[in-house]
Amino acid sequence: MATLHRLNTVVRCAASPRSRSRAPRRAVLVAAAVAGLLAGTPVVAGAAPAPASEQASLEEQVKAIEAQVEAAEEQLQRMTVEAEAAADAALVARAQLAQGQAEAERTAAELAAAQADVAGAEEDIAELSREAYMGADNRYGDLEMVLDAKSPTELLQQAATMEVIGDHRAERLQEYLTVQARVEEADRAARAAVAQLGELARKAEEAERAANEHLARAQADYDARAAEKARLDEELRLAGERLLAAQGAADAAAAWSARQAQQQQSLASASSTSGMPTAGRLTSCYGPRWGTMHQGVDIAAPIGTPIYVPEDGVVLQAGAASGFGQAVYVQHGDGQITLYGHVNQFYVGAGQVVKAGDHIADVGNKGQSTGPHLHFEVHQGGLYASRVNPMPWLQSHGIAPGGAC
Secondary structure (H helix, E strand, O other): OOOOOOOOOOOOOOOOHHHHHHHHHHHHHHHHHHHHHHHOOOOOEOOOOOOHHHHHHHHHHHHHHHHHHHHHHHHHHHHHHHHHHHHHHHHHHHHHHHHHHHHHHHHHHHHHHHHHHHHHHHHHHHHHHHHHHHHHOOOOHHHHHHHOOOOHHHHHHHHHHHHHHHHHHHHHHHHHHHHHHHHHHHHHHHHHHHHHHHHHHHHHHHHHHHHHHHHHHHHHHHHHHHHHHHHHHHHHHHHHHHHHHHOOEOOHHHHHHHHHHHHHHHHHHHHEOOOOOEOOEEEEOOEEEOOEEEOOEEEEOOOOOEEEOOOOEEEEEEEEEOOOEEEEEEEEOOOOEEEEEOOOEEOOOOOOEEOOOOEEEEOEOOOOOOOOEEEEEEEEOOOOOEEEOHHHHHHHOOOOOOOOO
């Protein structure tokens, strides 16, 4: 059975408000390609052309099937985006769980330090108790100290000494109370962190289960629609070849293949990237789509196309990632994090320092994906804290991605 990550269909721009505004542009390109079937690139002459009415009928068939193919591609893209969104929730929950674990470890360390300080303070209080007990054996010690003074000056010095001793004891008692309060506060914080950690773990587990359930529910429908898309592609090929034969092409199959290649080239030249972070065709933009949010941009490219890091940084993670199959995360000097999803292979590891232009991974088709492409995101304020449109970040680093995003 086909799966979302194995099917190699073409990724299209999504039907968000922004992408809908770009639809006419693509329609013009497609229409131009179809029009070329009639009067564009010359075809090698074969049999005599069919009557104009027959050619017009075949042209209408080609246009109708083309529209069905477009609708099928959009539906497959929608299902992919929804599956990616479900997996995205799991990734966010996992990131929050990691933050909760770090907070629990921090509060536990603070509690241990506070408890150690209390142990020292308790020893100090025990010493005060011993001093008080020893002083009780000589109830007139302070008075005798004053009476034994040989002069008014010595009397004042003895009195000042007694006052300093009293102040010192009071300070030591206050320090003990302060440290004890620290222990109580650290204990409350540690308990709260542990409770929150349990809640975050529960949410992460639920998000992971929801993502898996969504994919399982969608799989049969996805397979059926993918099969329908394949049937329509074949139907479109046959209709196109009939049209070209009616126009008098000697080799209608070869002529149709050439026309399809020309159409794809036109689409690619209209939305090709500059090669950074990878060389390919920008197919999906950042923004809302079908009631969910696409948190990055997609660049379609063949499997194995090199992926380069646009800026110096340190690798945070590299490996398996829910929804993406495999992903690489790099934190840069400005604190922002770039994500590279659906990669086929990666060549870096956590903690590794990378330089701008380093080859860190290859384009793949892993995870919830309808075709080989790079999913690229920019995170601000920490991993999954806030994700922003990657285009301004790329442009601020001197990269012109191309396309209409």
